[in-house]
Amino acid sequence: MTTKVRVAVNGYGTIGKRVADAVARQSDMELVGVTKTRPSFEARRAAEKGYPLYLAGDGAEADFAAAGLSVAGRLADLLKKIDLVVDASPDKVGKSNAALYRAAGVRAVFQGGEKSDVAETSFNALGNFAAALGKRFVRVVSCNTTGLARAVAVLSPKWGVEHWEATLVRRAADPAESKRGPINGILPTFQLPSHHGPDVRTIFPELSIATTAVVVPTTLMHVHVNHVRLRRPPGSTAEVLAAFRAAPRFRVFAPWEHVDGTPQVMEFARDRGIGFNDMMENVVWEEGLKLDGPDLYFFQAIHQESIVVPENIDAIRAMTNPSANAAASIAQTDRALGLAPAAG
Numbered sequence: 001m002t003t004k005v006r007v008a009v010n011g012y013g014t015i016g017k018r019v020a021d022a023v024a025r026q027s028d029m030e031l032v033g034v035t036k037t038r039p040s041f042e043a044r045r046a047a048e049k050g051y052p053l054y055l056a057g058d059g060a061e062a063d064f065a066a067a068g069l070s071v072a073g074r075l076a077d078l079l080k081k082i083d084l085v086v087d088a089s090p091d092k093v094g095k096s097n098a099a100l101y102r103a104a105g106v107r108a109v110f111q112g113g114e115k116s117d118v119a120e121t122s123f124n125a126l127g128n129f130a131a132a133l134g135k136r137f138v139r140v141v142s143c144n145t146t147g148l149a150r151a152v153a154v155l156s157p158k159w160g161v162e163h164w165e166a167t168l169v170r171r172a173a174d175p176a177e178s179k180r181g182p183i184n185g186i187l188p189t190f191q192l193p194s195h196h197g198p199d200v201r202t203i204f205p206e207l208s209i210a211t212t213a214v215v216v217p218t219t220l221m222h223v224h225v226n227h228v229r230l231r232r233p234p235g236s237t238a239e240v241l242a243a244f245r246a247a248p249r250f251r252v253f254a255p256w257e258h259v260d261g262t263p264q265v266m267e268f269a270r271d272r273g274i275g276f277n278d279m280m281e282n283v284v285w286e287e288g289l290k291l292d293g294p295d296l297y298f299f300q301a302i303h304q305e306s307i308v309v310p311e312n313i314d315a316i317r318a319m320t321n322p323s324a325n326a327a328a329s330i331a332q333t334d335r336a337l338g339l340a341p342a343a344g
C-alpha cells in the first residue's frame, strides 16, 4: 500500500475550506489539519468535521477556548507533521508564509492572490500539469485565469490560437463579503489591458491574449466574453462544442435545459448538491458559442469560489508524485469530487 500525502491547509476561508474537504475526499491524501486565526462559524465547522484545528497568525488559544473549540497547536507544530501545505490565506499573506514553509522543509501550494514569483511555476491541470511534477512551490492561478487557461488548453492544441480577446464580467464580492461593493453600479477596471492576460501567459507563455474587465454587482460567478481568432479553424460550430463536451471540467448546457445565465447555473449546482453546492467546471452554452470563419465567439461562466479546488488537488499530486499523469490525476480528482467524467 502506498503512503498517503500528508496535507495541511493554512487559511480556512472561502478557498481553504473547500480545498480541505477536497483533500479529505482523496484516497491518496490525508488531511492532517487546518488553521484559523479566530474562532468563527467556519472554525466550528472544521471542528465538527473532525479536522484538527491549529492557530495561524496572531491567533490566541484563549479565544478558541472561550468559544469551546480546542486547538491542537500552532502552525509551526502542524508543519512538522505534513509533507505539503496548501496556503489559502488572504492575498499577499501567502508570500510572507513562504519563509515558514521553506524553513519547515515542506512543499507548498499557493493561490492566485500571490504574485507568480512566489512559486517555481504557476499551474493549471489541463494547461501545464507536467510543469509541477516534483516541484516544491507551486501557485494555482486565480479563478479567472483558471477558467481562461482551461479553455486555451482545449482550443489551442486542436486549432491553434492566433489571438485571444476576452472581456471579464467579474462578480463584485464573494457571497459572505457583505462589506464589499458595488451594490448598484458597473465599475470598469482602469487597467488596460487587465492583468488576467499576462497571468494566463504564466501557463501558456507563447499565447497572444489581451483581457479587459468590468465589475458588476453580483456575488456568484464571473462571465467571460471571448473572441478567439483560430489559426486552423474547424469546419463547424458543432466541432468546437464537441471538443468542450469531451474535455474534463467543462459543462456545456443545451438550449432545452433553459439555463439562461448564472442564476440557473447556480440552481443546477444546488440541485446537484456536491460539496458547498459548487460548480467547479467551466460553464459553456451551446447557444452562446459560434464559429464565424476563423473567429470563435463564446461565453463561459466561472464559479469563483470553487473552480480552483480540483486544480489544488492535481497540483498536490503532481508535486508529490513525479510520475503522475495529467489525465489520470484529473479523472481521479473529479471522481472523488463527484464531477461528471468527460464525455469524450
Ligand code: NAD
Pocket (backbone or CB within 6 Å): 010, 011, 012, 013, 014, 015, 016, 035, 036, 037, 038, 056, 057, 058, 088, 089, 090, 091, 092, 093, 111, 112, 113, 114, 141, 142, 143, 174, 304, 305, 308
Ligand atoms: P478568505 O478571506 O475567504 O480566506 C482567507 C482565510 O485566511 C480566512 O479564514 C482568514 O481568517 C485566514 N487568515 C488570515 N490571516 C492569516 C494568516 N496569517 N495565516 C493563515 N490564515 C490567515 O480568502 P479566499 O477568498 O479564500 O482567498 C484565499 C486565496 O485564494 C487568495 O490568494 C485569493 O486571491 C485566492 N482565490 C480566491 C478566490 C475567490 O473568489 N474567493 C478565487 C480564486 C483564488
